[in-house]
Amino acid sequence: MTQEIRLFGAIAVRPAVLALIPQFETATGFRVATKWEVNPTVKKQIEAGEAFDVVIINPPMVQDLTALGKVKAGSEAAFGRIGMGVAAKAGGRPLDMGSVEAFKQTLKSARSIAYASDGSSGGYFSGLISRLGIADEVKPKLVGISGGQTASAVGRGEAELGVVPVTSILAAAPEVMLVGRFPTELQSYIDFAIGVSASSTVAEAAGQLSAFLTSPAVDGILAAKGVERC
Template identity: 80%
Template sequence: MNQEIQLFGAIAVRPAVLALIPQFETATGFTVAAKWEVNPTVKKQIEAGEAFDLVIINPSMIEDLAASGKVEAGSQVSFGRVGMGVAAKAGSRPLDIVSVEAFAHILKNAGSIAYASDGTSGGYFSDLLDRLGIADEVKPRLVVVPGGQTASAVARGEAELAVVPVTSILAAAPEVMLVGRFPTELQSYIDFAIGISTDSRVADAARQLAAFLTSTSVDDTLAAKGVERR
């Protein structure tokens, strides 16, 4: 009998994981049904009773779900991390965001900046504006876009720039280009981990998927999609 694995994951890792699922399905005969939301929403929906077999979100959220009995204790494994980047419409003029000063200058002079206010990346960016002392100048020009659509907003002309995990920018090509990653001093990596549901009816299959996604054989694919291993 073909077994279906219900994967519930964060939008930031969607491009990378989707690139790997066909290989796993071909090798095992299992099928993977994937659902994606921003990190906090994934956790909230699982806490509310959403069914899943395998989850990929922030490690701290996996720990919380394990503590509440939703994730199997001891099943957590590290998946990787994703850095923050700036996106612009393909063909836009090159922008220098290598230094903190240059980065702040670009943000202050952008006509509009899309970000996902309900996601982990959006929360970090909002706090970063305060740290840089440019919140009053920049926040009136922020455009709130649902997670998963943030990078594409610049292609649709809804914003001049977008601030979002690198994975989402690379996935929006060729209409969208990666202007660059955040300056080293300001970079914030969003960590992701995998956990197995305590109520999974296909726990063994889910563990096989977890092992596949964390194996070194997929490192190159993940790197090409913007996911870094530690």
């Protein structure tokens, strides 16, 4: 009987991980069943008893779940990091993202800006516009999107721009394009780590999946999807 590995991960890493799973399944004969939510929701659901074998979320959350006995101690492994970018509908006008001042002007000039209202990236962006001193001008234009659908909302025309992890923008092509990454001075990388469930019934297979996802052999595919190794 084919062993099934339950992978529960953050929406931001979904495009990259889904590109790798067929290769793993072909090589091992295992089947990987996936579930995706924003980082805080993944943690909350596991705390509430959600069954999983492998989890991919922010490192502090993996550490919290380890302390609670949900993740096997010693199983945490770095997966990679994802930078923030700006999305626009494909075919739109070019935008200047080359400096902090240009970035600020782009945000102030936008008619509407979608952001992840319940995700890690949305929390960072909300704090960023306050630090840049443009909150009063930008906040009225913000469109909160839940469930990891920020880039898709831009493609549907629900907002002119979207601020979201680069992986989600690349995955929304061809309807959506990556206008540019945040300027270096403002960039925030969202780190991700992998953990194996402390109560997994397929612990050996889960460990193999973790090792595969963190191996140098898949670095090129991850980079193409917007994930940088730490």
